[in-house]
Amino acid sequence: MRRSDRLHNCRTFYRPIEAAIRWSGLDRFESRILEVVGARNIPGPEDFPRWPMLRLNVERIFDAMRNRELPYGRAGITCDNPSLLDDGELTVRHVDLRAWMTRFYPSHKPAFLFDDIERQLHPAISVEAVQALLADREALRTQLATYQSELEALRKEIKRQGPSERTLAPRSETTYLNIVGGLLTLLLGKSPSGTPYSSFETLESVISALIAHHEGRPGISERTLWAKFAAAKRQVSAA
Template sequence: MVSFRSSYHPIDAAILWCDLADHEAEILQVELSDPGGLLKHFPQWPTLHLYAERICDAIIYGELPATYLGGPIGLDDPVQRAYWSIRHPDLYGWFARTYPHEKPAFLFSRESDHSLCVSLGVHLALQADRDVLLRELESLHRTHSALCNQESPELDDPTKAPGFKSKSGAMPENAPMLLYVIVGALLALMLGKTEKGQPRSIFGNQAAIVDAITMLFPDVPGLSKRTLDRKFAEARRRFAQAGRA
């Protein structure tokens, strides 16, 4: 049944996700007295701990907007997760984007479940995450613009560029190779996973990054899909080479 709450605490959302509303009081008592002990106290419901961690990780890495007692969450300060709050539209958008095939009943109406709703949900999620996308893509945009402005024979073989390496063996800041390495590092970061195995960004692969850039910056010269695919592939290759050096 669809919930009419305007907001949720992470443990509330995890309980409803697992369809354990009948055991809510028991679970909340354990969560308040022994934070992080869900798996120990409720081994019969392993997904409860898993789903709670997924939600909290999404908040920590900026994928799921949330507040702490009505204010911003300072991730450098230890705070009790029990007081984190997630707005219903933000939680809906995160589910539509990250787990589009699950659609838990407390967020999604079974009667209105059809293909058009999935597309609308993804669209709304992208709009809600626009600020996050812009911050991540702005750095790529600046770096790519610098690469486009330095189109030269040296880009095909950066080792032939003047001043490719200093006497100490380090690349100067304006070396074309360094720009490729920076882009490759950004791609590796965005497409990588945390130590807990969670994605670091909302992008699952390079194609998703390219699609987002072309959608958000359709009128920027040099940001065509063909150019981005070629430059990103080269950047990842150069980054891999730099890592082996």
């Protein structure tokens, strides 16, 4: 049902037969039904044989009023007076009808009482639950946007940093040089008996082998290796 049609069928209060017509989806036959029913509140058993749900829905509404499950009144004014159940001006308010149907007929969501989103919800899911989920989603979206903004700021900061700002911390640099220097000592050193630890005899041969096996990798160039190895040897010697 279009929104304009739904709003046209909505009122602040209804006669029981008017509510039953909308509940049964017989809106387009309303004038015909009201003409047949007249001042009565409930259609006769033989009035509308093609539409058995109409009478059933009217009886459901009256059953709820008799058992004080659905407030009723006269001309839109709520009044708990059983004598009104036979009054041609008997009415039920829109808000009371909606609350009653939500409680007792949760799988029934006629368009004149519930909007499109509510009609698509599973009966076990309340509007309040959906609203809570939507609020949580918006909070998460806001939090995600904040994190993305912070991440982008960090990326820009790193991009702006020069090479000197990206160097290792002093302690990490010392550790790194000690390890490299120690490895060089083993590669070029000899055991106490004079046996070489490796087949490498000079630092140049070590550098040549590294370039031959790992050429193209960051840091594996003759100039960088000579500089780093020299620094590592000085670090080990100083220690």
